[in-house]
Amino acid sequence: MFLTSFGACAPPQLDIAAAPAPTAVLRALSDAERPQVERLVARLRCAACHESASERVTPEPAPDLAGIGARKTPEGLRRWLAYPQAAKPGTAMPDLLAKLPERERELALEELVHFLAAQGGPLALAEREVDVAELELGRRLYHEVGCVACHEPQENAADLERSLWSFPAEERLAPQVAATLGSTAFDTDVEALAAFLHDPLARHPSGRMPSLLLDQVESRAIAIYLLRHRVGAEGLVKQPGWRYRYYEGAFTSAEPGFDGATIVRAGTLESLDGLPEHRPDRFGFDFTGLFELEVAGNYAFWTWSDDGSNLWIDGRLVVANDGDHAPTERRGEVHLAAGSHALVVAMYEHSGGENLRVEWQPPGGERQPLPAGFFAHGGGRMLAQPSSFALDAALVERGRARFAALGCNACHALDAHQLAAPRAMPLAELGAWSGDGCVGTTVAPRGPQYALDSEQRSALRSLVAAADALAQPRTDEERLEHALARLDCRACHPRGGVGGPDLERAKYFRALAEADLGNEGRLPPSLDNVGAKLHSAWLARVLDEGARVRPYLATRMPVYGSANTDSLARLFERVDARGVEDSVTEFDPALVEAGRKLAGKAGLGCIQCHRFNGTESLGIPAVDLATVSERIRDSWFRQLLWDPKSLGMNTRMPEMWQSIDTPSGRVQRSPAREICDGEPARQIEALWQYLSLGPSMPLPEGLVVPEREFELVPAQGPELCAVFLRGHTPRGLMVGLPEQVHYAWDFEHARAVWAWRGRFFNAGGTWNGRAGALERPPVEDAYEFPSGGALASAPDIAPRAHGWSLDAARRPVFRYSLAEVEVEETLEPQLRRGGAILVRKLIARRRQSASPQLALTLRHSGAALEFVLEDGAYVARAEWEVVP
């Protein structure tokens, strides 16, 4: 891999006066070398100056410098520009000043520093309080979410089991292992670094630094941890009790820091019972307490609050009790290792009464208030760093001109400078050119200076010289390999026998829960044949939208930006699934029940290991099977079920079937003899049909569904619950159907609002305490109906509600009218592959005598509603499908 790494920590000894070295020898690149050299050219962005039509050398987008002055200190900018390789060894950024005469070089450096600092800056490092809970969170996250797949760990894996307090004072803030993130990574402040970590793709569009889906709190915590060297001489100080911070404002959500709100007051509490002094309404608190556990296990927590509250342990949301509501209790459970943990509770009050009570239940213990004297808090102070830098307008102006003159805008658009068109000799012509240029050993009078060794130079020249090969379009395999290498997928995932973290680095890959899943529970999955296993649409969701199915992995699959991954899913499919025929079977609702039985205790017992639609398995937390139909390809599923070991993916899934000797020879039989006659093929088919219901699957028998107070479960028939619908109407009705597809109806506007699958609804917000919560579906991705009712009228008039009746299945039939037109509307469930859908049915009646005053159209299609005379009345019917 030497060809793709370049640069060194120390500036190379370039002797300007030295005699020219012999011109590098051109040679034929091996098949193994060529892609690496192509990647090098892409990374060095050669084609930004040397035009090329070859996709093999398309330059990667360079970092976006807009606002760079607000993110880097002037000192950091200076250090960076003076010699990028020293500031960040391995950077693709060349030294653009190297070839200037010494006097001018210093002038140019200063001009550029002022120009860049003027982009939103200059940044001065201010004083900042640091809470040890944030530090611990950042420390944990940095080492487990995936940073260390590419970056150097800051501490030994074994040390991470210990809390910062267990180290001697002088070691708490010192990295145990030298950091090699590049020194300029630290020439910034917490907020700027946090903003970068929260959304790195906004600044680094190349995707080389992907987004780890860190929220604001997590990003800030990692930033604080990485910048911990700035904590002053007295270091971290620990104090007994809780630390609280008090904020004022019209908050709508309980979160630590309240999105940067001003801290009105901060203080210490001995125990967390009752709220410190506050004004009557519109305020918020966050509370932080550190605690040490002797016993690992599952700990339950409760908050009871008015209005919203949330509780996090080590930065993970454990109790979600957010939103405006009367005193409401919510519970959460988390597995905690022995050792140090940080508990954070945030609550806010909008108006009316306010309360907060927090309780817990340790493993084997009773539910109880949080013990007094058990919690501590602590922190330190990042000191301000005085800077003598002051922007000089004249230098800024000259820097602006210099930026273009030096060719910075070949890669970076900034300020008035658009991205410049390539203006050096085209790449294709370079092969015939005998000069030395920017990759030469002799120094050209102008242009960038790259830190390359002689072998790299030789390889580059050889690549460019073979213009024909360069002009060849890439094959799918080449494209895929290029993407895998460019995004460094193999840092985490093995594919083709290569990749995955090495033994030392693998120690940082953890399982979040105490899941007996072995390496499958902590290491990212192999990408072998992934294109044959997964639907490309699902892969695209994984790559572009952050869809995930392994909640037990602490390491997060990052998001690289759809510009960087948009063809990847299809490439996997084309390369891996070439020649794979998916047998397309019709969806057969009749097999669903057999499949459900097979998944349950009386069947093959899938529930022993697999989760089902959010309900925990009886054993290990293996992948939720409600995701199967969206993710897994038909052929792969059948092969997996038939012979799990045959797929070579090292799965712990056992083979289901027993070999039986019969007069006609040896056959495979299922242990579940009563279902589908015990025939494996038919059982696989039944399971496939059942799982294809996805999130609207009825649960298998034998699963233990946790009892939630106020949980409404439509089992024998529909469940109806009247509520205030958040953001839509106070006259709402939640309708839950046993087919596991549900919807919310708005009586005021005579319209369906949301549809969703899976869990129906928990009425606690409406049925608990004085209640009156504004409710919404319990899932994040509920389908939202287009605004307005099913019918659009011209002129636009408001519908009038007339009530509802129940049909034979006790599903509501809503009745409303638009002027003289009386409408009956139902939403009926229908089982489908991928999940039950709703069929929206509508009957409109107009009395014969009434002349049509309204033009009615179906809102979803725009089609006019056609009335026909039927038994003395004009009747129109419409029916269409809604896929939640």
Add this chain to the structure above:
Amino acid sequence: MSLTLMALLALAQDGSREERYYTIETCKLPEGVELEVGGLLQLGDGRVMACTRRGEVWTIAEPFSDAPLAVRFAQGLHEPLGLVEHAGWIWFVQRGELSRMKDVDGDGRADTFETICDAWPISGNYHEYNFGPAVDRDGNFWITTNKPFGDEPFGRAKWRGFALRITPDGTMTPMACGLRSPAGVGCSPWGELFYTDNQGEWCGASKLAHIEPGDFHGHPWGTFACEDALWQFTKPGAPPDGTKMPEVEGLMPSFKLPAVWFPYDKMGRSPTGLAWDETNGKFGPFPGQLFVGDQYQSSVLRVALEQVDGHWQGACFPFRLGFQCGIIRVAWDREGRLLCGESDRGWGSLGGKSMGLQRLAWTGEVPFEVRELHATPRGFELVFTRPVDANAAADVKSYTLSSYTYLLHEPYGSPETDTAPCEIESALVSPDGRRVALVVTPLRRGYVHEFTLRLCAADGEPILHDRAYYTLGRIPK
């Protein structure tokens, strides 16, 4: 007072003396029935129907047997707080509408729900409860509406704190305003509408008030809606903050003094449902009187009304403590027993249970009580259920009487204000021992007159409840 008597009175606080005359039975709710009662209805076939704050409607057969049978008649109603049967339908009010339902297919469960009137907006505030309906003699439906507390996420809604009259075809007319938390509304046997209200801001103490067209009952929050053309009366001005209630009558012509104040804590805290005794004696010696539930004290109060100078007024008496939970609704069963539907959710109550259904039945034994308390031009007349010990009753020292009023003001509740003792000038016992006429000075118009009685029946039994509170809205001429 003898020690025995004091001990007996102390016991009476938990209802144990009352038990001898009125017993409480408890419905053993079947598993899975969460009966947070919002409305109660005795059905003609003996079943009891209850709607709940969770929006369910249950019919319960044999509710006080060992194994009541409950069927869910309906669900998905929006916090219904009342049920009536009328013209072949079950009528109820939800947060957003007056509705009716019916079991058309006869399977024991409602299948048709009709919106009668949804002409009032709601803001999505939890406190926007609607109570009722009560049906008047013309077949109109009356509901009372709570004012919101705190946020109104869908905007400020009109017609909060009103008594609304709705015709069977759904036409709504706001009839009275200034209500606060009017948790019970009922039509009297003589056809006039009354409601109960809960102490709070602009409502010095809990009360029972008569509803007449155009009345303003003291709370200004909702009166902005009186600008609307639907309000056919004068819009009340701003109430004179900090004024004694009787004086407000003179300052605001539309201000309605309540018929009866329920002094705070002495007569419960949160009056709710009400029922006139039309049992023809099945419920004991108080025919025609009014019984009111209390949601905090888990009790039933008794009210005796009379009309003086065109104004309804009267006295309230403690009646029965010791229910398992705060009472929201009361209704008569077919045997003249008082069904009490309960829920303490959101406010808490005495009794220890959070919901349920109980029944109060007369044992057949007549307690010694003040049955009626009448205002007279110079004092009061007490009417007893049984002959009184004439010696004690003729002694003016057997009575302690004081009077006080409340302030109409914004703070929550009012202290008893301008309290002064009354002198009993004479006590004249009727020859049959059932009546005592008291001459009292001073009589103060509009004031609550609080009685403490140290009396026994002629047979020596101490009076069951030694307190009574008469709100003297008018002094008879």
